[in-house]
Amino acid sequence: MKRLFLLLLLLGASGASALSPVPPKVPPQTEATPRPALMLIEADIHDMDGFRAYTQAIIPIVQRFGGTYVVMRGERQDLEGDWGTTRVVISRWPSMDAARAFWFSPEYQQAIKLRADTGTFRVTLLETAP
Amino acid sequence: MPAYMIVEARITDLPRFRAYAEANPPLVARFGGRYLAIRTATEPLEGDWEGAKVVISEWRDMDAARRYWHSPEYAAVKRLREGTGTFRVLLVDGLATETLA
Numbered sequence: 001m002k003r004l005f006l007l008l009l010l011l012g013a014s015g016a017s018a019l020s021p022v023p024p025k026v027p028p029q030t031e032a033t034p035r036p037a038l039m040l041i042e043a044d045i046h047d048m049d050g051f052r053a054y055t056q057a058i059i060p061i062v063q064r065f066g067g068t069y070v071v072m073r074g075e076r077q078d079l080e081g082d083w084g085t086t087r088v089v090i091s092r093w094p095s096m097d098a099a100r101a102f103w104f105s106p107e108y109q110q111a112i113k114l115r116a117d118t119g120t121f122r123v124t125l126l127e128t129a130p
Numbered sequence: 131m132p133a134y135m136i137v138e139a140r141i142t143d144l145p146r147f148r149a150y151a152e153a154n155p156p157l158v159a160r161f162g163g164r165y166l167a168i169r170t171a172t173e174p175l176e177g178d179w180e181g182a183k184v185v186i187s188e189w190r191d192m193d194a195a196r197r198y199w200h201s202p203e204y205a206a207v208k209r210l211r212e213g214t215g216t217f218r219v220l221l222v223d224g225l226a227t228e229t230l231a
Contacts, residue, residue: 035170039175074131076222077222090186096171121177124172124175124184127170
């Protein structure tokens with residue numbers, strides 16, 4: 001009786017897995033887990049009010065795409081070279097792809113227009129080290 | 131509060147710069163710094179990044195990074211990169227209360 005129950009259980013289990021294939025829990029070895037990415041923003045702002053409107057607009061977009069701010073408006077010290085009035089902001093993303101998805105999204109491409117005449121900007125993406 | 135050191139380098143003499151690139155990471159580690167981005171993929175999104183290499187390291191706080199930067203050991207290592215390119219280095223305080231490590 002016990003053995004029959006076990007047999008039914010096994011049949012049931014194999015039947016279920018045949019009907020609804022369960023994806024393997026462990027990703028294949030060849031597929032590397034994406035490394036988090038950093039977005040480095042260097043900004044020289046000459047219209048602070050206009051720039052504030054931009055930052056207010058993008059905060060929810062950044063959050064929606066999984067970005068978090070690491071550096072913003074903190075104490076700073078120039079150690080070498082000319083940084084002038086350049087402000088630095090760093091945001092962190094789950095992956096390079098996540099950061100690209102944010103940057104090239106219609107929402108962000110719409111919002112970025114708000115900062116067009118507020119200053120000059122340099123932005124680069126960096127994959128983090130393992 | 132963690133602090134971040136951002137180095138923007140334009141290397142003009144890579145063979146000579148390599149001596150610095152080998153000597154510096156152990157020193158960074160000894161002073162408690164951790165590289166977040168070094169020799170990893172980069173993708174410029176806006177502005178001119180032509181020829182620029184960016185390195186970002188994370189430190190326990192601003193003072194920890196300053197102890198490294200102003201140490202006699204780093205002064206000696208830093209001489210290895212003299213004349214190998216142009217460098218801009220900035221130290222900034224982070225927002226998070228925890229490090230990214």
